[in-house]
Structure formats: C-alpha cells, structure tokens
Amino acid sequence: MSTQHAVVIGGSIAGLSAAQALRSRFDKVTILEQDALPDRPQGRRGTPQAWHNHFLLDRGRQSLDSLFPGFTDHVVAQGGTLLDPAYDAVQCLATGWVPRSQSGMRMLFASRPNFESCIRDLARQDPNIRFVENAPVSGLITSSEPSGVRVTGVNYLDPAERATRDLAADLVVDASGRGSKCAKWMTDLGVDIEERTLDAQVTYSSRWYRWPDQDVSWWKWLTVLPSIDPDATDQQRYLCSIFPIEDNSFIAVMGSWGLPMPSTVDDFEAAYRTTRSPEFGRVLDAAEPLTDVHRTKSTKNVWRRFDKAANLPAGYIAVGDAVCAFNPIYAQGMTCAATSGVILRDLLTRRDFHDHSFPVAFYGEQAKLLDLPWQLALTRDGAYDHATGTDVMSNxxxxxxxxxxxxxxxxxxxxxxxxxxxxxxxxxxxxxxxxxxxxxxxxxxxxxxxxxxxxxxxxxxxxxxxxxxxxxxxxxxxxxxxxxxxxxxxxxxxxx
Ligand SMILES: Cc1cc2nc3c(=O)[nH]c(=O)nc-3n(C[C@H](O)[C@H](O)[C@H](O)COP(=O)(O)OP(=O)(O)OC[C@H]3O[C@@H](n4cnc5c(N)ncnc54)[C@H](O)[C@@H]3O)c2cc1C
Structure with a gap:
C-alpha cells in the first residue's frame, strides 16, 4: 500500500489539533506555516490575537488532553495555573461582587502563546509530523473525476528555494484562520459557500503586566461585567478582566460592544481608573507594565457554511477559525478548533477519506459542534442596535x-x-x-x-x-x- 500523506495549512491551534488527528490514519503529515515558529512561548505575525487573554473552556481542555495526552500537565509545567473559578476568582455582576466559595471545578490559565507552544511541543514529539515554516500556501491543486472535483495538493512558497512548489496530498486540511482563502478557493471550483455573519463591533484593548510584589489581592482572576445603568459612562460599560498567565504575569483587558477603546498607554491608564470597579485600577496601578497596549477589532462572528454546500471537492476540509470564528468574548474559538480535531480523528476510523462523502460527513458533525456556541454568541450580539450582518435579531x-x-x-x-x-x-x-x-x-x-x-x-x-x-x-x-x-x-x- 502506498504511503498516505496529509497536508495541513497553518500551524496554530486548529492546524496542530488536525495534524495530530490525521496521524491516526496517515503515515505522514506536513504542516505548512507561513510564519517562523518560535521554540518557546512567543507571539508571531500570523496570530496577532495572541496579545489578548485566551480562556480555555473545559471542553477544549478535554479535547486537547484527548488528542495530546499530558497537555494540561505540560501547560502547568510551563507556568500555567489551574484555578477554582468560584474560590480563586472574583466576578462583579450588575449589582456587586459574587461571594467566594469552593467548587469542584478547575480552569486552566496561561497565555495563548504558551497554550500554542505546549501543543506544538507535543506535536513535535511525533517524527512523522513535519513542520515547514515560512511556507505560505497560495492555492489548491485539483483534478476532475467522474464523481466530481478532487483536491490533490497545494501550491506553496518553498522557503529554501524562494519559489512556488507543488506538494501532493491525499487530504488537505485548511487551518489558516479567519483570513483563510477557503471560500474564494471553493468559489473558483464552482462551490458556493454561504457566509453567516454578525458583527457586534466588539473591541479589545489589552496590556501585559507583572503582578505587584506586595500582596495586593487575594484573588487571582478578576472579571467586572458592564454596568446596566442607562446613565453609565463609556468606561463603566467596559467588560474588564485581569487574567493570570505564566511568569508571575497577567493580561489586563478592557472590552466593549461598539464603544471606542483606548489604543495608547495614556488612554489605557486614564480609562482603567474610571471603570466600574476601583479594584481593577488599584491592581493595575500597583503592577509593572510589560508591553504596549494592543487593540483589536477582529471579532466578527463569521460562519462559512460548508455543511450546507453542494458538490464539495473530495480531499479537502477546513477547520478552526477558517470555518467559524466567534466574537472572542465568549471564549469559544480554541475549544471548537481542538474539538474539530477530535471529530476528524473519530471520523477517520469510520469513513474512507478518499470518498466524496467524507467532507460532507465531517462538516455535518462539525456543524453540530459549532451550532451550540454560535447560538450562544448570537443571543447577545444579535440584539445590539449597532450590530450588523446576516444574523442580526429581526424581531x-x-x-x-x-x-x-x-x-x-x-x-x-x-x-x-x-x-x-x-x-x-x-x-x-x-x-x-x-x-x-x-x-x-x-x-x-x-x-x-x-x-x-x-x-x-x-x-x-x-x-x-x-x-x-x-x-x-x-x-x-x-x-x-x-x-x-x-x-x-x-x-x-x-x-x-
Ligand atoms: C482578541 C481575541 C481574543 C480571543 N480570546 C479567545 C479566548 O479567550 N478563548 C478561545 O478559545 N478563543 C479565543 N479567541 C479565538 C482564538 O484565537 C481562535 O479561535 C483560535 O486561535 C483558532 O485557531 P486557528 O488555528 O483556527 O486560527 P489561527 O490561530 O488564527 O491560526 C491560523 C494559522 O494559519 C497560518 N496561516 C494563515 N494563512 C496561511 C497560509 N496561506 N499558508 C500557511 N499558513 C497560513 C497563520 O500564520 C496561523 O499560524 C480569541 C480571538 C481574538 C481575536
């Protein structure tokens, strides 16, 4: 039997999860990544969201532990923390702080570069997962057969020769994130992908800090929800968080639906002192800033409905933000990216990936996963007056x-x-x-x-x-x- 080879476009959370899933069925997996990949937790150009806090939901952690046994332990060994969200954390609701109590629940906190770096470490333990860095993919190679179109490989920039090359694959997995060209590539093949959207104009402003030396707070994670007072100022309508990460550091973030948000240090400092809770500003004033302020508006909910498309090509599927990207306030993206890897691994044991029905079955199962966070995100976002997109609440x-x-x-x-x-x-x-x-x-x-x-x-x-x-x-x-x-x-x- 010939060697089976899969290619993954993008080496981030979704790409690494997919690569690991593919190894259950493929002899070789090649990850083509446009960036150079650091050998320690570090941001990079292709993942600008890494400056902002990334909360890993329990389901995502389970998926990553299932794909990469030892994932949680590895993150903890690299400085991540497991916290009891009812006991180690404080949350300020509309009318005040929720009292502290113990629960059986544990949540894993680390920076996104740390999560990604830990997953990459575990994927790199498999010698049959090959990483090709500085290798952007520019297109798909296809062939026609009586049952339809088949993707048979990709064109990519060979970093050694600085020239575009073909790479053949029995299956191509697109994990190239929000900016993926997957919809355009499908249009070029005559396949229409319906795009559902909802933009609640959420903006994040984040800055990294070292915890103050002195004991300024007993809690380790803080969340302040927006004021519901109609007379509240803009700053009182921010969602504020202090989010613990490795190296005795935290990310301070202010987010809003539709309000202008600070992008300079001066504006950030002025804003955090006037939010709903003086506790937020008190700790930030005592802490040592480690970075500039990073602001993003790349938060639109977008679902490319591959599951509803007809005549999908065989030999190609898309995962992660390339298919569905959420308003990050609900912290669903990494969980969906990792859980799509679990779906892929399980489907490969039941279905022949060569078959034209394989993508249809995959997108069907993936849609069941995505529907749940999509409905959750839409419930709130669709109600804002300033929201735009196909899924704004019509009533x-x-x-x-x-x-x-x-x-x-x-x-x-x-x-x-x-x-x-x-x-x-x-x-x-x-x-x-x-x-x-x-x-x-x-x-x-x-x-x-x-x-x-x-x-x-x-x-x-x-x-x-x-x-x-x-x-x-x-x-x-x-x-x-x-x-x-x-x-x-x-x-x-x-x-x-
Ligand atoms: C501000 C913000 C906060 C967030 N907070 C959370 C959170 O709290 N919890 C959570 O679960 N999720 C959060 N998310 C979402 C999360 O970042 C993504 O859902 C998750 O990273 C999905 O990963 P991905 O692998 O699909 O895409 P990405 O992480 O975007 O990775 C895409 C990869 O593909 C590479 N690439 C792109 N094009 C090409 C190409 N042509 N060729 C080769 N490589 C290519 C890129 O360099 C990159 O490595 C947040 C997002 C934002 C914007």
Missing part, C-alpha cells in the same frame, strides 16, 4: 428585551446557581459548551429551580449573602457552607 421587541435584560438575566442565573447545585451544574455545562442554552432553558428541573429561586428572593429567603457593592473591594470570606443550601434539597424532592 424588534425581542431585540430590545434581550439587549435590556441580558446582564440582569445572567446575574439572576448566577445567583440561582449559587444556591441550587443542579442549576449550577447545567450553567457550567452551557458555559463550557457541553450543553446548549436552549437545552438549559427547556430543562424542566432548571426552570423549576429558577422559578423557585425567584420566589425565595422576593420573600427574602435566599441563602446568597448580600453582594458587596462594585465600588468596594471584594470580600474574601469563604461562604462555601451556604452553597446549594436548603433550596436544592427541596427542589430535588419535588423533581423526584
């Missing part, structure tokens, strides 16, 4: 309601989750892409719990302590003993 009343009540709804569910373990469990599953928002809201047990919490709240019988006001420092008291209290037991009895 005016619904748009107003969602726009007005999302953050208070989020606050209500967070409060209910505090005293009801079942709601908490499902809420975590939605956030971590194990369950859809629709499933959550249709679950009778969840609905009953929410209703019950609403009644308890009105009657003043909630076990949740009064939230500390946003202008004060968050309280470090451990209130674990109040979690999931009597309400849960009562609701569980009713549910039975």
């Amino acid at each position: 005016g009343l619904m748009r107003k309601l969602v726009s007005r009540y999302t953050w208070s709804g989020f606050q209500f569910m967070t409060e209910a989750a505090f005293e009801d373990d079942v709601i908490n469990d499902h809420f975590d599953k939605v956030f971590n892409l194990h369950e859809s928002l629709g499933e959550f809201l249709r679950n009778p047990r969840v609905l009953y719990g929410l209703l019950r919490y609403g009644v308890r709240k009105i009657l003043g019988r909630s076990s949740l302590p009064k939230l500390v006001a946003p202008h004060l420092e968050p309280d470090a008291t451990d209130v674990t003993h109040l979690r999931g209290g009597a309400a849960s037991a009562e609701v569980a009895a009713v549910a039975r």
Whole structure:
C-alpha cells in the first residue's frame, strides 16, 4: 500500500489539533506555516490575537488532553495555573461582587502563546509530523473525476528555494484562520459557500503586566461585567478582566460592544481608573507594565457554511477559525478548533477519506459542534442596535428585551446557581459548551429551580449573602457552607 500523506495549512491551534488527528490514519503529515515558529512561548505575525487573554473552556481542555495526552500537565509545567473559578476568582455582576466559595471545578490559565507552544511541543514529539515554516500556501491543486472535483495538493512558497512548489496530498486540511482563502478557493471550483455573519463591533484593548510584589489581592482572576445603568459612562460599560498567565504575569483587558477603546498607554491608564470597579485600577496601578497596549477589532462572528454546500471537492476540509470564528468574548474559538480535531480523528476510523462523502460527513458533525456556541454568541450580539450582518435579531421587541435584560438575566442565573447545585451544574455545562442554552432553558428541573429561586428572593429567603457593592473591594470570606443550601434539597424532592 502506498504511503498516505496529509497536508495541513497553518500551524496554530486548529492546524496542530488536525495534524495530530490525521496521524491516526496517515503515515505522514506536513504542516505548512507561513510564519517562523518560535521554540518557546512567543507571539508571531500570523496570530496577532495572541496579545489578548485566551480562556480555555473545559471542553477544549478535554479535547486537547484527548488528542495530546499530558497537555494540561505540560501547560502547568510551563507556568500555567489551574484555578477554582468560584474560590480563586472574583466576578462583579450588575449589582456587586459574587461571594467566594469552593467548587469542584478547575480552569486552566496561561497565555495563548504558551497554550500554542505546549501543543506544538507535543506535536513535535511525533517524527512523522513535519513542520515547514515560512511556507505560505497560495492555492489548491485539483483534478476532475467522474464523481466530481478532487483536491490533490497545494501550491506553496518553498522557503529554501524562494519559489512556488507543488506538494501532493491525499487530504488537505485548511487551518489558516479567519483570513483563510477557503471560500474564494471553493468559489473558483464552482462551490458556493454561504457566509453567516454578525458583527457586534466588539473591541479589545489589552496590556501585559507583572503582578505587584506586595500582596495586593487575594484573588487571582478578576472579571467586572458592564454596568446596566442607562446613565453609565463609556468606561463603566467596559467588560474588564485581569487574567493570570505564566511568569508571575497577567493580561489586563478592557472590552466593549461598539464603544471606542483606548489604543495608547495614556488612554489605557486614564480609562482603567474610571471603570466600574476601583479594584481593577488599584491592581493595575500597583503592577509593572510589560508591553504596549494592543487593540483589536477582529471579532466578527463569521460562519462559512460548508455543511450546507453542494458538490464539495473530495480531499479537502477546513477547520478552526477558517470555518467559524466567534466574537472572542465568549471564549469559544480554541475549544471548537481542538474539538474539530477530535471529530476528524473519530471520523477517520469510520469513513474512507478518499470518498466524496467524507467532507460532507465531517462538516455535518462539525456543524453540530459549532451550532451550540454560535447560538450562544448570537443571543447577545444579535440584539445590539449597532450590530450588523446576516444574523442580526429581526424581531424588534425581542431585540430590545434581550439587549435590556441580558446582564440582569445572567446575574439572576448566577445567583440561582449559587444556591441550587443542579442549576449550577447545567450553567457550567452551557458555559463550557457541553450543553446548549436552549437545552438549559427547556430543562424542566432548571426552570423549576429558577422559578423557585425567584420566589425565595422576593420573600427574602435566599441563602446568597448580600453582594458587596462594585465600588468596594471584594470580600474574601469563604461562604462555601451556604452553597446549594436548603433550596436544592427541596427542589430535588419535588423533581423526584
Ligand atoms: C482578541 C481575541 C481574543 C480571543 N480570546 C479567545 C479566548 O479567550 N478563548 C478561545 O478559545 N478563543 C479565543 N479567541 C479565538 C482564538 O484565537 C481562535 O479561535 C483560535 O486561535 C483558532 O485557531 P486557528 O488555528 O483556527 O486560527 P489561527 O490561530 O488564527 O491560526 C491560523 C494559522 O494559519 C497560518 N496561516 C494563515 N494563512 C496561511 C497560509 N496561506 N499558508 C500557511 N499558513 C497560513 C497563520 O500564520 C496561523 O499560524 C480569541 C480571538 C481574538 C481575536
């Protein structure tokens, strides 16, 4: 039998995950990457988003651990941290700070260059995954056969000879990110790819810092949600975060839907001192800045619907941001990129990749994965007046309601989750892409719990302590003993 060779375009999160998945079926995998790849955690031109905080959801971590056994341990060994998001972190909701309590959950924190570098280290352990750096791909090589078009390789710039070369492949995987030419390449082959879009004009401004020497905070991760006060200033409407990474450092980020955001150090410093929570500015003032301010507006939700296209070529699939890129505020991109690798690996055990039905089956399964975060992202983004794109919410009343009540709804569910373990469990599953928002809201047990919490709240019988006001420092008291209290037991009895 001849040697089977796969080519992956792009050596980032999606490309590395796909390459690892392909090794279950292919003798050789070649990753063609336009950049030089650093041998330690470091940003590079092809991934400008790496300056901003990257939160890895639990499902993404599971996918990466499944593709690259030892991934989590490796990130921790490289300075990443596993934190309890209810105990080590503070979150300021619409009306104040959520009290601190212990949970069984652990989340992995590191910079994006560190995540990528750890995955690359693990992929490099396989001698049959070959990396060709400084090798941008410029096109697909195709052939016609009675059953349709087949992709048989790519054209790329050979870095040694500085000339365009052909590279033959039995399967090409496009993982070249948001800027991928995949839609144009398909159009050139006569294949129409519908593009769904929603741009809520989200902007991120980020700067890296070293933690202050002195003990300025007991928490390790901070999130301040936007104010819901109609008279709030622009800065009070920012979503603010202090996000821990390796090397005793953190990324401070301010993000907004549709507001102008600082791009210079002076504007950044002026802005962080006037956000909703003085706690944010207090820690930034005490910390040592390590970088300039980095601002990005590359945050549009875009889904190229390969799953709906007819006459797809055999021998080619696309993964990661090349297919679906999200507003990053919901932290879904790396999880979808890695989980597409798991889908690919599993499909290769059941289907012949030579077959024209292989891409159809792959995109079908990938669409099931993407639909969940897509709906979650659209629920909020589609309601903004300034949002544009094919998927803006068309019902005016619904748009107003969602726009007005999302953050208070989020606050209500967070409060209910505090005293009801079942709601908490499902809420975590939605956030971590194990369950859809629709499933959550249709679950009778969840609905009953929410209703019950609403009644308890009105009657003043909630076990949740009064939230500390946003202008004060968050309280470090451990209130674990109040979690999931009597309400849960009562609701569980009713549910039975
Ligand atoms: C501001 C911001 C914050 C984010 N925060 C989060 C977060 O908190 N959590 C999360 O999960 N996701 C987050 N994301 C999304 C995340 O960055 C992406 O979803 C994820 O990196 C997907 O990776 P990818 O491999 O598909 O694409 P990319 O990481 O963009 O990589 C594409 C790769 O292809 C290479 N390439 C491009 N063209 C060519 C070519 N022609 N030939 C060869 N190589 C090529 C590039 O150099 C690059 O290496 C964020 C994104 C942004 C913009």
